[in-house]
Amino acid sequence: MSDNQTLEMPLTSPIRTEDLTKVYRLPRGRVKKALNSLNIDVPDAAIFGFLGPNGAGKTTTIKILLDFLRPTSGRAILFGKPTDDYKVRNLIGYLPEQPYFHPFLKPLELLSAHAALAGMDPTQAESAAMAALEKVGMVEYAQIPIRKLSKGLTQLIGIAQALVGHPRLLILDEPTSGLDPIGRRRIRDLLVQLRNEGCTIFLSSHLLSEVENLCDVVAVIKNGSVVTCGTPDQIRSANTYLKVYTGPITSEDRNRLQFLSLHIDQQAGHTIFKTELKNAYELFRAMEQLNLQIARVETERESLEEAFLRLAA
């Protein structure tokens, strides 16, 4: 067994960043602050959603975690070790966004090579590769060159590649990108299973419904700093919305109701008024004055997508 494989099981946080800052030097003396004192602490055996708009610093964070980039100040710690300790990466599986692999390789060859890079001997490597392919349902494609596989199947190969070597931490950048609903479901189930087996999953995704259903903890970042971090329930806040369905309304009535910061929508012959629950009294009073017939009333909790738009837009 190699040095890499004899690393002790970690007791510390899989990922912790302390005031992580990254400044890119651009041409003509300009600078861009990609990360600004980013602090995150990823709990063990949890699915951690890492959200943020484009350019918020998600990829930069991942690249620093994997030592592709160096922080300008602050530090990132993986399982209690600095990111430049390459041996710690024996505990990590990584799926880059839109993964690209040597197109001439067959999935089994690619995964065996990655298993060898993880320190396994050839026989171990091949069985580890097959096991990873089995987990993502790709055994039947094991001997087909990657260049002949579709984007979705290549994505599954990428996920299998990340799973090689039973990592304790999976860093996945848009793992379900390009997958059909069946593939997405399979990967969702797989991630839950891995989490239940004690693996920590660091998930960067733009599919907020997926993050909402899957993640135990979510951090939203904006301009390189954490805006909020907590369970999806905590992030969605206590904001509950009221949805009132009426018949069609005139534009005059619509204007009169604007003072409540309403979201007014037309759908299947109904007009739908959406506002925060605290505005219910004013809304019903205004509707009574305008003599609007109420067809249905619903309450709706803020979705993660709405929370994300509120926090990160």
Added chain:
Amino acid sequence: MKPIWTIAKLSLLENSRKQIFHVLCLMTFAVIAGSTLLSIFTEGVKIKILKDLCLSCILFAGAMLSIGLGSTAIPNDVENRTIYPILARPIARWQYILGKFLGTVLTVAIGIAALSAVFGVLIYCYQGRFDTFLPVAAAFAILEAAVIAAVATTLATFTTAAVAAMISFMVYLLGTVKIGYLAKLLERTPNPIAKLGSQAVYHMLPNLECFNLKAALVHSDSVPGVYLALVTFYGLCYAAFAVGAAALIFKRKEI
């Protein structure tokens, strides 16, 4: 060693799919076609010219392959993003660099070995016996290619593939004329600062001429074992130094 070998193997497989073997085939045909024109010479001269032609072709092909593959190996991995899943594995950056370098050298060595085999048969056809010194000369052509590949790999860690290829080619040209032309140029430089600068460049450039055993092959001269050992030592040290520099530069590089 395992990760280094795995990266070298991947690099070898990748290189073998590039169109380098087309270049080798072209050169082989050029030499074979050229050899048919030798009939105007007398028997002894004909064989000498053929050997000269063959080894020149081997040395040139080795250098061009080393420059082409060495200068593109790392930039291509970064550009195609194949480097990320590899460096996310528990491997040190120097292991990656060494693996890529070995992959390049292995590919070039296979190419040179194939060329040497074809030319060996060609010389046999003309001479009526195998030239036992050809494999030795080919081995030193591989060593020269390794030195050039090391230079190209080092340059590719901090410049683009095109710039690395261009500078490597210049190093190859200067390295092959170093002993003769550069030494004379150095003697004639009157300005002491220019002389110092030229001396620095002179000592940094690889002396590629020492790997060229063409004269010995053509004239069937014997080469002292000590000379061969010293040249081998020099080549290995130079390549090790260049790859070490590449590893140091790449260790600090952000990708």
